[in-house]
Amino acid sequence: MSDDNKIALHSFAALVARRAKVSSVEADAYIHQFAKTMGEELETGGDIHLYRFGRFHTTHVDEQTGHDPNSGAPLTIPEHSRVHFHPYSALRFAVNAPFRQLRIKELTPDKTEWRTRTGAWILLVLLVLLLIVLGIRAKNWISTQDASVVPPEMSSDKAVVAHTDQTPDTGAPATVPAAPVEPETTPMAIAAATGVIVSPGDTLWAIAATRLGDPYWWPVIYAENRPELSRRNPDLIDSGITLRIPALAGSVNSPNVADLRLKTNGYQMVADDYRKIGNPRAAEYEKVAARWSKE
Amino acid sequence: MDQSELIEKVAKELGISNTLSQRLLRATLREIRDLLRVGHAVTIPHLGTFDTATYEEHRGYRPASHNFAIFPKRRVPVFRTGTLLREDVYDIESEEGAPT
Numbered sequence: 001m002s003d004d005n006k007i008a009l010h011s012f013a014a015l016v017a018r019r020a021k022v023s024s025v026e027a028d029a030y031i032h033q034f035a036k037t038m039g040e041e042l043e044t045g046g047d048i049h050l051y052r053f054g055r056f057h058t059t060h061v062d063e064q065t066g067h068d069p070n071s072g073a074p075l076t077i078p079e080h081s082r083v084h085f086h087p088y089s090a091l092r093f094a095v096n097a098p099f100r101q102l103r104i105k106e107l108t109p110d111k112t113e114w115r116t117r118t119g120a121w122i123l124l125v126l127l128v129l130l131l132i133v134l135g136i137r138a139k140n141w142i143s144t145q146d147a148s149v150v151p152p153e154m155s156s157d158k159a160v161v162a163h164t165d166q167t168p169d170t171g172a173p174a175t176v177p178a179a180p181v182e183p184e185t186t187p188m189a190i191a192a193a194t195g196v197i198v199s200p201g202d203t204l205w206a207i208a209a210t211r212l213g214d215p216y217w218w219p220v221i222y223a224e225n226r227p228e229l230s231r232r233n234p235d236l237i238d239s240g241i242t243l244r245i246p247a248l249a250g251s252v253n254s255p256n257v258a259d260l261r262l263k264t265n266g267y268q269m270v271a272d273d274y275r276k277i278g279n280p281r282a283a284e285y286e287k288v289a290a291r292w293s294k295e
Numbered sequence: 296m297d298q299s300e301l302i303e304k305v306a307k308e309l310g311i312s313n314t315l316s317q318r319l320l321r322a323t324l325r326e327i328r329d330l331l332r333v334g335h336a337v338t339i340p341h342l343g344t345f346d347t348a349t350y351e352e353h354r355g356y357r358p359a360s361h362n363f364a365i366f367p368k369r370r371v372p373v374f375r376t377g378t379l380l381r382e383d384v385y386d387i388e389s390e391e392g393a394p395t
Contacts, residue, residue, distance in 0.1 A: 003379070006336045012326065022315070022320035029309060030319045033343035037304050039380045041296050048296045053324045054372070083381075085374030094332045095347055095372045102367030106360060 042083055046280060052090040058083050195242040204237060211245045214252035219266030219285070226269060233277055234270045264292045331372050343377040 007015075010028070017027035041048055048056040063079040083187035083290065093100070114120045196207055208218035219231050224246045229237060237243070250256040255263070267289035296304075299321070308315035327337050328344050336346040347368045357364040 005334055006332060006338060008342065009338065011332075011339055015330075016322045016326050018318065020319050026311075027319065027322075030305070030311075030316070031323060031339060032341070033299075033305050033308050034323065037301060037308065039341050041301075046296050048301065050301075050324060051298050053328070054374075056374075079306065083374075083376040085308070085343075087372040087374075091372050094328050094368050097332060099367060099369050102369070104357065104367065105365040106357075107354075107363050107365065110360065149351075154316055178308045225385065226390060230376055257371065 045081065052088060054085055054087040055093055056083060056085055077286045084243055194245050196245055197242050198237055198239050200238075202239070204234070207243065207245075212248070217252055217263060217266075219270045220262050221266075223262070223266035223269045226273075232273055234273055235279075260292060262288050267292070274281075306308065339377075341379045343378060343380060344375045346373050347371065348373045 009031070013028040013031055014024045016031065017024040022028065038048055042058055045058050047058075047129075050056075051152075058081045061080050061082050064077050066075050066077050068072065068075045087095075174209060194211075196211060198207075204218040204221055205215045208221055209215040212220070219234070221243055222229070225243050226232075228241065232237070246262065248255065248259045248262070250259050265287050271282045271285035271289060274280075274285060302313055302320055304314045306313045306318070309316070313318060330337050331345060331347050336344055338344045347370050350366075350368065352368045354363060354364050355366050356362075357366075
């Protein structure tokens with residue numbers, strides 16, 4: 001707005017001439033003719049569109065009353081046209097170059113602004129994928145750990161963990177392959193019985209789960225091997241001894257009458273032994289045994 | 296009026312080729328742009344003045360967010376119509392004085 005930044009027409013013409021590689025006289029004539037042509041077009045009320053520069057257009061202004069700014073007297077402004085210039089973005093960006101890095105600051109910050117950013121979404125997706133991969137890894141790791149150590153307790157009332165002792169003197173070092181036939185068990189079950197050597201960390205629950213297919217059948221194994229187990233404690237078995245696994249006539253999923261009798265006997269035996277050592281779980285096992293014997 | 300029409304019209308008036316007219320128009324517009332970029336004002340006779348205006352940082356309503364915001368300092372190109380063109384376009388006698 002100040003006068004010191006104005007460019008004289010002849011220097012402007014010289015600049016244009018140098019840019020267009022023509023003589024300065026030609027450029028001067030061209031600028032005059034250019035202005036004259038544009039003025040004529042605007043007089044007729046037309047629009048002028050200049051590519052990547054801006055648009056000139058005119059609007060009609062109705063007659064209106066105003067005041068003379070010097071005398072304050074009322075004044076009637078006649079109807080007329082007004083010339084407007086609308087700069088296009090190329091020109092606006094060029095002019096605004098020194099302040100291009102400034103941004104509009106919201107007075108109340110928008111907390112959903114990150115949603116419009118692509119990078120935030122990419123990061124989010126990567127994070128979710130990472131968590132999924134880590135979850136799969138952790139799941140595999142936990143399942144492999146479980147196979148070797150302790151099964152998860154399926155219900156609180158029946159879950160029994162048999163602890164193995166590391167004392168070799170109480171545990172019989174010699175394996176008992178030819179076990180004496182128990183008179184109360186069925187001969188067929190004994191004939192097909194196979195032995196399993198208890199290693200440190202093994203539990204009756206785990207052995208029943210792997211050998212019989214259902215951990216809840218562990219009292220059957222306990223009842224089968226009870227004469228050899230000197231501790232008379234269903235929670236404790238010694239490492240190194242050989243447990244005989246009774247062969248079932250049916251399977252754990254579809255047991256027949258003899259198998260159910262075995263199971264009932266096992267639960268009853270476990271309940272009796274628990275009662276002897278004062279374990280409160282005895283009542284639960286008694287109840288289960290009573291239920292099956294009724295059936 | 297389109298840019299090509301302006302080029303043809305000026306070329307016909309001056310008796311030069313359209314190519315030269317286009318080159319000159321392009322040079323003129325670019326020169327105006329570059330002068331505005333460094334903060335100069337360009338006055339073209341019978342047409343008007345191309346100038347820049349600097350707006351200070353101000354508070355204003357932002358329709359996009361339906362809220363008030365602080366607008367940064369910015370510089371915009373402005374065009375002031377020349378007096379001679381104003382008289383022509385406004386279609387009033389020059390002795391009365393053109394309305395602002």
